[in-house]
Amino acid sequence: MEKVGIGIIGCGNISGAYLKAMTTDFPILDIRGLADLNGELAQSRASEFGLQARSIEELLGDPDIQIIVNLTVPKAHVAVALQALDAGKHTYSEKPLGINFAEGKKLADAARAKNLRIGAAPDTFLGGGHQTARTLIDQGLIGLPVGGTATFMCPGHERWHPNPDFYYEVGGGPMLDMGPYYITDLVNLLGPVSQVAGFAITPRAERIITSEPRNGERIPVHVPTHVAGVMAFASGAVVQIGMSFDVAGHKHVPLEVYGTEGTLIVPDPNRFGGPVEYLKKGGQFEEQPLTSPYSDGNFRSIGVADMAYALRSNRPHRANGDLALHVLEVMEAFHTAAAEGRTIKITTTTERPAPLSVSLIDGRLAQ
Known part of the structure; x- marks a missing residue:
């Protein structure tokens, strides 16, 4: 299957786990550059994995990049994701989708208006x-x-x-x-x-x-x-x-x-x-007995890989924006319930993601 171009923005602590899985477990992902506001950090990560450090502007302007993987700190998640959407890129963010439901919904609405996909961690539920x-x-x-x-x-x-x-x-x-x-x-x-x-x-x-x-x-x-x-x-x-x-x-x-x-x-x-x-x-x-694959390692980035396969196969991806927005609303509701002393009704809903019982790569059952 044709590879999907990936640009990564944010080279902090979690990026190492993403890059290790991306470069060893999911051949559909073609990492075309890493960027960070701290250029030295981006260069260090790029050297560690044999990749190229680039500017954020270069990643957003690269026509061969289809998905921006957003590994910035939570307060920057929505701003960076909106930049990616404005550049015509699908985007996948570290969790949470946003720091509050209002900005998460803004992102979801923007993606829908532009007919682009958004996704977000965690993807561990696919393990x-x-x-x-x-x-x-x-x-x-x-x-x-x-x-x-x-x-x-x-x-x-x-x-x-x-x-x-x-x-x-x-x-x-x-x-x-x-x-x-x-x-x-x-x-x-x-x-x-x-x-x-x-x-x-x-x-x-x-x-x-x-x-x-x-x-x-x-x-x-x-x-x-x-x-x-x-x-x-x-x-x-x-x-x-x-x-x-x-x-x-x-x-x-x-x-x-x-x-x-x-x-x-x-x-x-x-x-x-x-x-x-x-x-x-x-x-x-x-x-x-475990009946599904992806149980014997740290596959952080499988949500990105599933999004890439979904793009190529024209199917829904599992760690999707509806799921992430629903979870964000639920989490915020605990704080609202505590502050206001009442039960909070959740306004969003989501489909359960399709089960993953076979390998994304070759469709084989777990060994």
Whole structure:
């Protein structure tokens, strides 16, 4: 299949994982240049992967680039994506789609008006562990889905990230940073969300960086860092969620889905693989064989590859704009529910992405 030209804007921490997968796992992607406002950073990444550092203007003006992959910080996601659309490019952004629903909708409306595609991370729900869980639910293994739990709790990203400021700015916090993995996977498993209720607190007004090279520096906190809530799905299932940068440790698994006939433990949605465990009513948890590919590595950028194949095949792509906008509205709704003390009805909906049970490259089943 003819390759699709890719331009990457943003060469920060996450770009290494994208580039590794792009250059080794998905031959349809033809990376035609990297750009960053920090030219030295772009050059360093380009040298690391044997690619070319270029200016943003050059990437946007290159007729051989069809998709701009936007790996900038959250507050720049929509501005950069709108630039790409104005240049006639499809665009795929790191999560979240935008720092609030209003600007995410602006992007979605612009893409629709220009008849261009947008997509966004996370794409981990396309991994073999999550697609296997999807298959088991679709086959009725747990019966009628009735509920679940989604849990991410840690002491904060200032422990390891070299420049963690944006995690505590508007557009950051545990819900908008980690929530996309969990909520996107739950939409993949259960369908769209209809209502949200929640509480949110900010225990500390500043954080102390303990990573290098800024160890000891204090940074302000502008967003809630501990969020607890409930999602009611259109299907009828009700799922509890907890996202925190204020918890020293816990024993909850990342995702559980409960049904009338059994319970499913789903792998960490920040990973592509991991064990899928099933408990039949009255029985014990047993690990299930994985029935889908992309479970044995870090395939970050599979959403871009799926978009590329979708362009060539004229089909919908899975990590699409409708899905990302719906997830963004759900995440923002937790903060609104907490601030206003009420349940929030979700105005958007989305189709469950098509399952991915075979390789994008050769259509083979998982080994």
